[in-house]
Amino acid sequence: MSLLTLENVTLKFGGLTAVNKLSMDVKEGEVFALVGPNGAGKSTVFNLISRFYTPVEGKITFDGKDLLKLPPDEVPSLGIARTFQNIELFDQATVLDNLLVGRHRHRQTNLVEQLFHLPSVRREERAHREAVEEVIDFLDLQPYRNKRIAGLPYGVRKVVEVGRALASKPRLLLLDEPASGLSVEETQNMRWWIDDIRRQMGITVLMVEHDMGLVSKVCDRVLALADGAKLAEGTPEEVQNHPAVISAYLGTGDAA
Amino acid sequence: MRIHFKTSYDHDIRLFQDGWQAFLYTALLALMVALPWLIDDFFLGEATNVLIWATCGLGLMLLTGQTGQASLGHSAFMALGCYSCVLLMEAGLPFILAFPLGGIITGIIGGLIAIPALKLHGVYLAIATLALAILTDDLIVMLEPWTGGVGGKFAPTITVFGIEVNRWSNPAAWYYMTLIVVLVVTLFYRNLLRAPMGRAFAAVRDSEISAQAMGVNIARTKTLAFGISAGITGLGGALMGLFAEVFNNETFTFIISIQLLMMIVVGGLGFIHGAFLGAIVIAFLPQFLSIVTDSMGSTVAIPGLETAVFGVIMILFILFEPMGLYGRWLKIRTFLELFPFARKDMFRRQKTYLKTERLR
Ligand SMILES: Nc1ncnc2c1ncn2[C@@H]1O[C@H](COP(=O)(O)OP(=O)(O)O)[C@@H](O)[C@H]1O
Numbered sequence: 263m264s265l266l267t268l269e270n271v272t273l274k275f276g277g278l279t280a281v282n283k284l285s286m287d288v289k290e291g292e293v294f295a296l297v298g299p300n301g302a303g304k305s306t307v308f309n310l311i312s313r314f315y316t317p318v319e320g321k322i323t324f325d326g327k328d329l330l331k332l333p334p335d336e337v338p339s340l341g342i343a344r345t346f347q348n349i350e351l352f353d354q355a356t357v358l359d360n361l362l363v364g365r366h367r368h369r370q371t372n373l374v375e376q377l378f379h380l381p382s383v384r385r386e387e388r389a390h391r392e393a394v395e396e397v398i399d400f401l402d403l404q405p406y407r408n409k410r411i412a413g414l415p416y417g418v419r420k421v422v423e424v425g426r427a428l429a430s431k432p433r434l435l436l437l438d439e440p441a442s443g444l445s446v447e448e449t450q451n452m453r454w455w456i457d458d459i460r461r462q463m464g465i466t467v468l469m470v471e472h473d474m475g476l477v478s479k480v481c482d483r484v485l486a487l488a489d490g491a492k493l494a495e496g497t498p499e500e501v502q503n504h505p506a507v508i509s510a511y512l513g514t515g516d517a518a
Numbered sequence: 519m520r521i522h523f524k525t526s527y528d529h530d531i532r533l534f535q536d537g538w539q540a541f542l543y544t545a546l547l548a549l550m551v552a553l554p555w556l557i558d559d560f561f562l563g564e565a566t567n568v569l570i571w572a573t574c575g576l577g578l579m580l581l582t583g584q585t586g587q588a589s590l591g592h593s594a595f596m597a598l599g600c601y602s603c604v605l606l607m608e609a610g611l612p613f614i615l616a617f618p619l620g621g622i623i624t625g626i627i628g629g630l631i632a633i634p635a636l637k638l639h640g641v642y643l644a645i646a647t648l649a650l651a652i653l654t655d656d657l658i659v660m661l662e663p664w665t666g667g668v669g670g671k672f673a674p675t676i677t678v679f680g681i682e683v684n685r686w687s688n689p690a691a692w693y694y695m696t697l698i699v700v701l702v703v704t705l706f707y708r709n710l711l712r713a714p715m716g717r718a719f720a721a722v723r724d725s726e727i728s729a730q731a732m733g734v735n736i737a738r739t740k741t742l743a744f745g746i747s748a749g750i751t752g753l754g755g756a757l758m759g760l761f762a763e764v765f766n767n768e769t770f771t772f773i774i775s776i777q778l779l780m781m782i783v784v785g786g787l788g789f790i791h792g793a794f795l796g797a798i799v800i801a802f803l804p805q806f807l808s809i810v811t812d813s814m815g816s817t818v819a820i821p822g823l824e825t826a827v828f829g830v831i832m833i834l835f836i837l838f839e840p841m842g843l844y845g846r847w848l849k850i851r852t853f854l855e856l857f858p859f860a861r862k863d864m865f866r867r868q869k870t871y872l873k874t875e876r877l878r
Pocket residue numbers: 275278280298299300301302303304305306307877878
């Protein structure tokens with residue numbers, strides 16, 4: 263079953279075609295990777311799915327629903343969560359509060375109840391904290407629970423961002439370069455986590471990643487992108503050995 | 519250093535982290551309640567003044583410290599809160615209804631004003647709200663039949679549960695009334711911070727883009743923050759006008775907005791404590807300055823001295839202690855708790871990406 267489909271999607275920034283008639287579909291339960299040289303349009307695809315940009319043509323559907331009908335802040339309510347290539351956390355808040363913002367789509371109480379801190383609010387808060395605590399355990403974030411983001415090492419922030427997305431209990435998780443800038447050990451951990459996210463939590467993953475080692479270990483299918491257009495699609499080996507992919511990487515001198 | 523062993527989720531949700539903290543704040547509250555017996559009427563009036571400024575400051579703090587929107591228009595909301603409260607009282611409503619109603623009216627109008635204003639960011643929002651403050655000054659003059667214009671308005675007599683609250687004959691009553699208002703506002707503020715709404719405020723402040731990606735409706739969150747902020751500041755404004763006993767457009771000039779913003783920056787942006795510390799500074803600065811100028815043998819008041827000194831203090835804080843007085847205190851406390859293990863770079867700020875790089 264396709265969970266997410268893009269059909270003929272095109273996006274232009276002025277004269278630059280960042281995404282060019284791209285079609286792809288991500289199936290429920292798989293780990294799908296977007297690869298390609300810098301500037302290929304991978305993050306732009308994520309931003310299209312998040313509805314930060316509206317394509318000039320094409321369709322995006324999630325679980326049969328037309329995503330293009332929704333404003334960006336209603337996308338998460340369908341069960342789509344994401345991370346950002348350049349880490350976008352709430353820097354002045356603690357790790358715990360960051361993860362709790364991930365629960366935003368599950369909130370139930372209104373402003374007046376919250377102002378008076380009625381028992382309904384307390385109940386809701388306990389439930390949120392329980393959900394967040396599971397994520398903290400899963401990602402080994404206990405030592406950082408009450409630390410502010412500003413001041414945490416890069417590798418930890420990268421994990422917190424994954425945690426915030428997981429806290430929303432999504433059906434589809436978008437990871438933009440989850441391993442970039444991580445050490446060898448941290449990349450190892452990320453690999454196991456992505457595996458568990460799919461196997462234990464049953465979450466479908468769409469990721470952008472440069473590290474082909476990681477991609478071939480965790481991904482079922484890969485789509486290679488260059489200049490916004492599809493070059494090749496298939497299993498990691500198929501795509502890696504595809505002549506068009508090899509020349510695209512050699513052409514830009516980016517041997518990712 | 520105290521270590522918190524957390525055994526249930528309620529530990530993080532409760533008002534106080536531990537018994538010691540609860541004790542400290544209870545002691546502080548007891549001191550506040552006992553204050554009328556401890557100091558004379560003049561200083562009790564000053565304490566009331568501090569609490570009034572703190573109420574106004576808490577309103578702006580919610581918007582600027584929690585949601586990251588700078589406003590130079592809050593004197594407009596102080597005026598709105600004050601005139602609507604007094605007009606409602608003149609229409610026959612008892613103070614106990616007119617006062618909160620004035621706050622609610624101000625909150626709703628503040629929220630409505632926010633809808634167009636919040637498309638603006640940073641300094642543009644500050645300029646637009648400053649224009650609002652200046653406009654309000656003119657409006658008060660123009661709407662003379664209702665506002666009394668330049669001639670001003672006299673505060674009606676306040677009676678709460680049969681007690682006449684008069685600052686000269688019964689200063690303690692005024693003080694307690696203000697204390698109750700500031701306590702209720704502080705409690706609401708705290709409740710918001712420990713609920714989804716408060717976290718949405720912080721999310722909007724720190725990264726609109728990822729707040730949106732987590733399902734936070736930016737426009738609605740900002741509008742709510744603006745409305746609540748305006749409402750609280752409106753309550754403070756009503757207290758300020760009533761406490762002054764006679765007020766006109768000059769009571770709520772845009773200078774007050776600027777002072778309010780300086781106050782929360784100096785006190786510590788984003789901290790409830792910051793509003794109170796800032797209020798102490800702003801309320802006692804005039805006295806302090808007159809003592810200093812007197813001791814230097816000057817007999818005439820130097821015009822603009824107060825604002826100038828305050829401006830210098832604010833610039834120094836922005837340059838050297840952007841976290842304000844409360845931030846400075848936190849650092850000192852951490853240093854003492856960890857002594858001798860504190861590191862110099864513990865509060866270093868991280869490099870952040872330029873906004874234009876963020877989405878790539
Ligand atoms: N907001 C934007 N405005 C203009 N150009 C953009 C914007 N975002 C991305 N681009 C351009 O679109 C192209 C694709 O960018 P991106 O999707 O970030 O690539 P990547 O595959 O490295 O993630 C690049 O040429 C980039 O410069």
